[in-house]
Amino acid sequence: MKRGTLYSFLIIAMIAFGCENGDANAEASITGGTGTGGSLASFLVTGDNLYVVTGSDLKSFNLTDGDGIEHRGTLTLDSFLETLFLYESRLLIGSNDAVYFVDINDPDSPRLISEYQHFTSCDPVVARGNIAYSTLRTTGCRWAGQELLDVIDISDLNNPRTIASYGVNTPYGLTVTQDYLLVCENGGISVINNSDPANLQWLERFTFESGAVPFDIINTGDVMIVTTDSGIFNIELSENGTLTVLGEITAD
Amino acid sequence: MKSNLIKGLVLLLFCSVLSSCWSDDYSREFPEGEVLGYKPIYSSSIDRNVVLEPPRTFISPGKIYVKNDYLFLNEQLEGIHIIDNSDPTAPQNIAFLRVHGSTDMAIRNGVMYVNQFNDLLAISISDVNNPTLVSREDGILESPSLNLTPPEFGFYFECIDSSKGYVIGWEKTTIENPKCYK
Numbered sequence: 237m238k239r240g241t242l243y244s245f246l247i248i249a250m251i252a253f254g255c256e257n258g259d260a261n262a263e264a265s266i267t268g269g270t271g272t273g274g275s276l277a278s279f280l281v282t283g284d285n286l287y288v289v290t291g292s293d294l295k296s297f298n299l300t301d302g303d304g305i306e307h308r309g310t311l312t313l314d315s316f317l318e319t320l321f322l323y324e325s326r327l328l329i330g331s332n333d334a335v336y337f338v339d340i341n342d343p344d345s346p347r348l349i350s351e352y353q354h355f356t357s358c359d360p361v362v363a364r365g366n367i368a369y370s371t372l373r374t375t376g377c378r379w380a381g382q383e384l385l386d387v388i389d390i391s392d393l394n395n396p397r398t399i400a401s402y403g404v405n406t407p408y409g410l411t412v413t414q415d416y417l418l419v420c421e422n423g424g425i426s427v428i429n430n431s432d433p434a435n436l437q438w439l440e441r442f443t444f445e446s447g448a449v450p451f452d453i454i455n456t457g458d459v460m461i462v463t464t465d466s467g468i469f470n471i472e473l474s475e476n477g478t479l480t481v482l483g484e485i486t487a488d
Numbered sequence: 489m490k491s492n493l494i495k496g497l498v499l500l501l502f503c504s505v506l507s508s509c510w511s512d513d514y515s516r517e518f519p520e521g522e523v524l525g526y527k528p529i530y531s532s533s534i535d536r537n538v539v540l541e542p543p544r545t546f547i548s549p550g551k552i553y554v555k556n557d558y559l560f561l562n563e564q565l566e567g568i569h570i571i572d573n574s575d576p577t578a579p580q581n582i583a584f585l586r587v588h589g590s591t592d593m594a595i596r597n598g599v600m601y602v603n604q605f606n607d608l609l610a611i612s613i614s615d616v617n618n619p620t621l622v623s624r625e626d627g628i629l630e631s632p633s634l635n636l637t638p639p640e641f642g643f644y645f646e647c648i649d650s651s652k653g654y655v656i657g658w659e660k661t662t663i664e665n666p667k668c669y670k
Contacts, residue, residue, distance in 0.1 A: 470576040483579050
């Protein structure tokens, strides 16, 4: 398709959808700075560096404005690496059998600080205020085993230790806000009071009317963006922990 | 590597206890005809064009990246849905950026870094209506442990035919008369 035709299509599409965003607005809001991936992200940008987990490798790249990508360092670990989370200038890496804590003060040579072992499963990890949360899923991932939400004390990163483990059902991504822990599990979203990490309280299990299965949640501050097997939802989290769908795009 | 050996031994021990492990798959019977499974993608088949297209319906949505009012949603191994989320009550699917083999992305200063299988691409998106490929690093995301078997357990897959090149990824699709399983 010719580019001209494509532009016409986009313009028509924008008019048709009543989109009032002009190009000027679009440009202003997309350049400068970095954005946010979910808890399942395998790419992460911080400062002038891009980190990617691929196979058993954590690779670091130096980025320069325009087109520069330079591969600087590789840290090879013993597991199949899956997810990246930035926590106070450290990387938390979720893998198929451990959570790794990695020092990136020298972005060119990421250094392993410590690891938190669990038996084989698929797990993203997030953290806030010295506490890390990791879901351990085996459904569609490894043979049958227990699926867990682990709460880990990381106040001493050299010595991460388990605070508590909770049974969950087919967990995927998760996010931790100021007041709550939200976990995609059991075909819905669990809203969990985490004010006492040793004694999590399940408050609500939210499900989509359409039966969409949530995979990951990004907390943008204003809204929660939830990815599912059929599309994306914008969700509002109220102060008392209830979830309300604001808008969505799903497959027809 | 030593710890890998230990893990292997632990695994063997585990498998001898649990009958549901993959060790008993040696005696697995393979189905005749069509079945859902994984098919290897060979290096010779990459579509290297990066093209902005009209919006597409979501089929197999994967990873997401949020940058200000925009959402970038990966359509697994196909490309990236570009969504204007400036009004959270009415997000708009505005375009599709075709990047064959993409699975994840991140953005810095108006440039999107995205994989095309094991290549790393830099695409300028400072004007989302006109994304431009500015850099490509061939094979830079290759890892020795990748691609020998499908990413998920519990599926049949088409056995690798090395005469077709090296395997750069796996596609979940209908396959016929598979002879491999993981």
